[in-house]
Amino acid sequence: MLVPHHIENLRPYEAGKSIESLQAESGLTEIYKLGSNENPLGPSPKVAEAIQKTIHQIFRYPDTKASRLREALAKRFKVKIENCVVGNGSEGIMSAIIGTFLHDKDEVLTASCTFTGFFVLTRARGLKLNTVPLKGFCFDLDAMAAAITPNTKIIFLCNPNNPTGTIFTRKEFERFMTKVPEGTLVILDEAYAEFALDNPDFPDSMSYRLDNCITLRTFSKVYGLAGMRIGYGFAHENLIQYILKVKLPFEPSVLAQAAAAAALEDQAFVEETLRVVREGRDFFVNSFKDIGLRVLPSEANFVTLVFNSEEEAMQIYEFLLKKGIIVRPLKNFGMEEGLRISVGKKEENIKCIEALQEIVKA
Numbered sequence: 001m002l003v004p005h006h007i008e009n010l011r012p013y014e015a016g017k018s019i020e021s022l023q024a025e026s027g028l029t030e031i032y033k034l035g036s037n038e039n040p041l042g043p044s045p046k047v048a049e050a051i052q053k054t055i056h057q058i059f060r061y062p063d064t065k066a067s068r069l070r071e072a073l074a075k076r077f078k079v080k081i082e083n084c085v086v087g088n089g090s091e092g093i094m095s096a097i098i099g100t101f102l103h104d105k106d107e108v109l110t111a112s113c114t115f116t117g118f119f120v121l122t123r124a125r126g127l128k129l130n131t132v133p134l135k136g137f138c139f140d141l142d143a144m145a146a147a148i149t150p151n152t153k154i155i156f157l158c159n160p161n162n163p164t165g166t167i168f169t170r171k172e173f174e175r176f177m178t179k180v181p182e183g184t185l186v187i188l189d190e191a192y193a194e195f196a197l198d199n200p201d202f203p204d205s206m207s208y209r210l211d212n213c214i215t216l217r218t219f220s221k222v223y224g225l226a227g228m229r230i231g232y233g234f235a236h237e238n239l240i241q242y243i244l245k246v247k248l249p250f251e252p253s254v255l256a257q258a259a260a261a262a263a264l265e266d267q268a269f270v271e272e273t274l275r276v277v278r279e280g281r282d283f284f285v286n287s288f289k290d291i292g293l294r295v296l297p298s299e300a301n302f303v304t305l306v307f308n309s310e311e312e313a314m315q316i317y318e319f320l321l322k323k324g325i326i327v328r329p330l331k332n333f334g335m336e337e338g339l340r341i342s343v344g345k346k347e348e349n350i351k352c353i354e355a356l357q358e359i360v361k362a
């Protein structure tokens, strides 16, 4: 056989439905994409400017060290450049981490319902993936600590968690870290951290200095650069040095590096995004409760509804699609009865609520 069993049997990552595919299927012209947790405001205008300025440089290979961007990140987060890594999305860095630290017998531990991209990356390497169920839709860190074995090499935590939007607290995290052996690496996926930083219970990983932790963040969400593919991470310089050996030398691209550097400077855009998302999130949560729907408390740029069954969730999903509203069914995440809805612009949120009111009444 050409490929190993684990590749033959691998279920690839399934992205949220695109506007183009819904248009092609339905002929609808007015479509609202609330399925992929993208920034409702688009990118910062300063990013467009930076891309235009850089476009004539794309015949050159990118700076393999991404020095300008890493320096800017180091300055912003008060660390050294040696503590920073950038890659093709935070998922690109995740892939490099898996390639760097895992041997064949190593095991990976995470929650059963979290970012599926990580599952695909570990399964693509044929590695053993152990999962612990969520408790009350949150990471159960005590149960995860109890599930650590001598073979556990990487623990993947996602905070706020995708797809639930919930967080684990400072206290829970600090207790957990006392139980993690030194030789086990903890990945803290904080793709949605910016939306949670105003919560004093949120354990901002950048406020800790833990030698066996890697923080992963992204320009895809609050910075509005999902299509550019650029993410960043922080860790002890020894860990970063190994990741840099394995990471593809020319990622991220010339344009992605320039776009991210410009995005990082435009903090007014970030503030505006946070304002729009928090306002939209409150509107969603209050409206869902008024309609009588069960919604999980969210610290991210999306909210998750819990229905009585997969059938009910899918019925609502299909109804919303007919109205041109794309949300995310959560079967692939192991939460069949859930639907995840990204916070959009005000008018998009209102459309979504009106459609939900209609189907719930019916």
Ligand SMILES: Cc1ncc(COP(=O)(O)O)c(C=O)c1O
Binding pocket: 036, 037, 088, 089, 090, 091, 092, 115, 117, 158, 161, 162, 189, 191, 192, 217, 218, 219, 220, 226, 229, 230, 231
């Ligand atoms: C929790 C989480 N981590 C990582 C990613 C991947 O982000 P990136 O676009 O930086 O690869 C996503 C994307 O949705 C996510 O939800």
